[in-house]
Amino acid sequence: MIILEATNPGSNVSLVLYFGTIGMLALTIGLIVFIIFHQRKVIRYQLRLQRMEQDQQKLLLNASIRLQEEERQRIAADLHDDAGPLLATARLYLNENLVNLDKTTQLQSIYNAKQIIDDTIQLIRNISHSLMPPTLKNFGLESAVNDLFQKISGSGSMNASSRFHDYRERLQAENELIIFRVIQELVNNILKHSNASFIHLTQNTSGDKFFIRLHHDGRGITQNDFNKLNKSNVGLGLKNIQSRLKVLHGKIFFEKDMSQTYYKVTIELIKEEEDKLREQE
Amino acid sequence: MLYLLFIISELLPVVFYLAFHKRNKQEGLQVIFAYCLFSFAMEFLAPLLKNVFHVNGFYLYSAFTIIEYFLLTIFLYRSIKDPRLRYVPIIGSLAFLGMVVASFVHNRSSNFDSPSASGENVLIIIYSIIFLYGQIKDPSILFVYYTKKFWVVIAFFIYFSATLFLFLYASNFSTQEHKNYWYINNIFDIIKNIFFCIAFSMKKNKTPNPIENYYADI
Numbered sequence: 001m002i003i004l005e006a007t008n009p010g011s012n013v014s015l016v017l018y019f020g021t022i023g024m025l026a027l028t029i030g031l032i033v034f035i036i037f038h039q040r041k042v043i044r045y046q047l048r049l050q051r052m053e054q055d056q057q058k059l060l061l062n063a064s065i066r067l068q069e070e071e072r073q074r075i076a077a078d079l080h081d082d083a084g085p086l087l088a089t090a091r092l093y094l095n096e097n098l099v100n101l102d103k104t105t106q107l108q109s110i111y112n113a114k115q116i117i118d119d120t121i122q123l124i125r126n127i128s129h130s131l132m133p134p135t136l137k138n139f140g141l142e143s144a145v146n147d148l149f150q151k152i153s154g155s156g157s158m159n160a161s162s163r164f165h166d167y168r169e170r171l172q173a174e175n176e177l178i179i180f181r182v183i184q185e186l187v188n189n190i191l192k193h194s195n196a197s198f199i200h201l202t203q204n205t206s207g208d209k210f211f212i213r214l215h216h217d218g219r220g221i222t223q224n225d226f227n228k229l230n231k232s233n234v235g236l237g238l239k240n241i242q243s244r245l246k247v248l249h250g251k252i253f254f255e256k257d258m259s260q261t262y263y264k265v266t267i268e269l270i271k272e273e274e275d276k277l278r279e280q281e
Numbered sequence: 282m283l284y285l286l287f288i289i290s291e292l293l294p295v296v297f298y299l300a301f302h303k304r305n306k307q308e309g310l311q312v313i314f315a316y317c318l319f320s321f322a323m324e325f326l327a328p329l330l331k332n333v334f335h336v337n338g339f340y341l342y343s344a345f346t347i348i349e350y351f352l353l354t355i356f357l358y359r360s361i362k363d364p365r366l367r368y369v370p371i372i373g374s375l376a377f378l379g380m381v382v383a384s385f386v387h388n389r390s391s392n393f394d395s396p397s398a399s400g401e402n403v404l405i406i407i408y409s410i411i412f413l414y415g416q417i418k419d420p421s422i423l424f425v426y427y428t429k430k431f432w433v434v435i436a437f438f439i440y441f442s443a444t445l446f447l448f449l450y451a452s453n454f455s456t457q458e459h460k461n462y463w464y465i466n467n468i469f470d471i472i473k474n475i476f477f478c479i480a481f482s483m484k485k486n487k488t489p490n491p492i493e494n495y496y497a498d499i
Contacts, residue, residue, distance in 0.1 A: 020446030021465060028442040032435060035413050039425050
């Protein structure tokens, strides 16, 4: 009917009226359809993002579980391979006293057993320190980091130094431990992979932000490499760093220095988060 | 037959609103209910005023246009969330008042108040687009068509788009032409009222959130 009316040669008004109405309707319906489809597209995109985030969480969780298992295996191996034989040997020496009546031999075997027990005590202390460094617990992050760096420097393989510019007030013990573990992991990576001749760590604050920066002159990674490794199944240590920092709502940046000579790793934490956690406690 | 359907359709949103009153307490739907009541009442009042009290058709249509415009603008103004875009209906309303005054001065002799009516159409279409744009940008609304306001705005949007050209020409229509073309208004009025019925009968807060569901599955 509309077409018949519109094609009536005597009526220009009806032609404009009908085509105008149809045009407007087409535009309106087109716009509505566009809105609906656009929203669906947005929803699909959001779902994909959520799924990616969930996959990332899974990867981090797996990494932290695997790391925990590796740690347990290492402790088990230390106890089994080192402490176990040492104690067994000490037992043998002491056993010898029961059969050997010669005083000098007895004294010698007791002395040997004492030596072995001392070694075992040292070994267990080392295991315990690797689980929770006493310097960190008693004197804080600054001392623990200085201690770690002194040990590295002392080994002669690398020159390591650290400087804390603004660390008058200690962070919470658990947070210090997390940061220390992150630093340990980063330093381990530098020692293992970078072939660097020095590591330098600095700490400072700016506003409500707390920064720790690590410089080294070896082979390093950039933020792109870090993101790629984080998404892949390799790079367990990096995933562990990421999951630890997530607890503190912290960020980590890997970059090459402006001079293109050094690699720089920046850990950024928000002091307010620390205060909030303290208040929650 | 079409006119009868049109009259019935005018009554339907009123019935639906009252039947599902509990579902329509919020979201400013009372304004739309008032508009539906007014629109339905005008179908009976207009012939009475025209034939018994000999009120000029121009004044009747003008009064209807002004009240309709302000009711719909109040609804849309309350529905637009972006404070920057909320200025548009205010400025638009001033422009509309200017158009009404100009129409009263220059166009009083015709049967239909075309400038005001078509101005109203354009402004309501603009406000509807602004509202829909806001809905797209709002991340809390995942399925826009699960909200009552969407159906109400779509009703206006389609009705005012479809009748724009009709209202533009209406003041020049002869009585016969008016009869010939006015069915366009009736058809889209019926469609508008159907959309209102859908909006009034929808359940409150029934927007499914696939992302929440997604997390619930984890």
